[in-house]
Amino acid sequence: xxxxxxxxxxxxxxxxxxxxxxxxxxxxxxxxxxxxxxxxxxxxxxxxxxxxxxxxxxxxxxxxxxxxxxxxxxxxxxxxxxxxxxxxxxxxxxxxxxxxxxxxxxxxxxxxxxxxxxxxxxxxxxxxxxxxxxxxxxxxxx
Amino acid sequence: xxxxxxxxxxxxxxxxxxxxxxxxxxxxxxxxxxxxxxxxxxxxxxxxxxxxxxxxxxxxxxxxxxxxxxxxxxxxxxxxxxxxxxxxxxxxxxxxxxxxxxxxxxxxxxxxxxxxxxxxxxxxxxxxxxxxxxxxxxxxxx
Numbered sequence: 001x002x003x004x005x006x007x008x009x010x011x012x013x014x015x016x017x018x019x020x021x022x023x024x025x026x027x028x029x030x031x032x033x034x035x036x037x038x039x040x041x042x043x044x045x046x047x048x049x050x051x052x053x054x055x056x057x058x059x060x061x062x063x064x065x066x067x068x069x070x071x072x073x074x075x076x077x078x079x080x081x082x083x084x085x086x087x088x089x090x091x092x093x094x095x096x097x098x099x100x101x102x103x104x105x106x107x108x109x110x111x112x113x114x115x116x117x118x119x120x121x122x123x124x125x126x127x128x129x130x131x132x133x134x135x136x137x138x139x140x141x142x
Numbered sequence: 143x144x145x146x147x148x149x150x151x152x153x154x155x156x157x158x159x160x161x162x163x164x165x166x167x168x169x170x171x172x173x174x175x176x177x178x179x180x181x182x183x184x185x186x187x188x189x190x191x192x193x194x195x196x197x198x199x200x201x202x203x204x205x206x207x208x209x210x211x212x213x214x215x216x217x218x219x220x221x222x223x224x225x226x227x228x229x230x231x232x233x234x235x236x237x238x239x240x241x242x243x244x245x246x247x248x249x250x251x252x253x254x255x256x257x258x259x260x261x262x263x264x265x266x267x268x269x270x271x272x273x274x275x276x277x278x279x280x281x282x283x284x
Contacts, residue, residue: 042224046237061283081283082184085249088277095188095278107227135230136237141203141223 037103037140040077043110044101044136047129049084049094056128057083057098064124065100071117075109076102097131107137179245179282182219185252186243186278189271191226191236198270199225199240206266207242213259217251218244239273249279 047055061081069079080103084096104110114121189197203223211221222245226238246252256263 037222041227043230045230057283065284079284080179082280083283084278084280085183086279088185088187088279095276096280099280134237136226137228137230138224138226138238138241141199141225142207142221 036077038142040103040105040140041107041110042101042103042136042138042140043107044099044138046096046134046136047098047131048134049097050131053097053131054129055097055131057081059128060098060100064128067124068114068117068121069102071113072102072104072110073113075104075106075113077105078103103140178219180284182245182247182282183249183252184243184245184278184280184282185249186241186280188238188276188278189240189273190276191239192273195239195273196271197239197273199223201270202240202242206270209266210256210259210263211244213255214244214246214252215255217246217248217255219247220245245282 065079065081069076080101082099082101084094084098087094102110207221207223211218222243224241224243226236226240229236244252
């Protein structure tokens, strides 16, 4: 009888431990996904709108951005693509037709990784746009 | 004796069920956080850099952005703040000193929620900057 209670106690202990750890790791994941972006460097390639200019979003999203992302290795945390819709102020022109953003841990590692591929990246521009982009380097505050 | 085994079996079943559900909900959370941003609307309030202009990031991050976010209710998925560091092109001026971005499900709900508070939001500008922002409305492609 005593051994049965021991087994039951152990089972209970194990199950609560497993449950507790799972809860904790889930919480930790949630916290880390919320916190991990803070302090990251964003390199945003912003394509200004102008009459008569073109931008092929399908090529950009399926070819150009994945190519550049492929050069960045483990320094790249994620990359995003957004499509400009409108100016938030009435009767003002669209500021940007598209923005591609690389979230990296280190700007110098980004620059070192891009350096040897700069010409290949520039040569690919003609495949999707005739817009000269503006590049903003920023830090995630929140 | 039989009842003891029944209790043990129930304990086991409960503990595995709890463990399984916790794992599943953790996985679901992870998946949803990766997928949910696609298709969201970003409203980005971009503060261009100019000599002699000022921007109080501490006030912006602790007072202004939380105030506006508070007006948006469940339409707001998240908001981010970034601090401009440099131009990605050598010898070019910093494009933006700061960008605040609201990720919302619906632009019309955003506009309806902001409308009644527009004057309060504008009046608060003077507390942290003398820069007139550019507002980009865009869609998350990826």
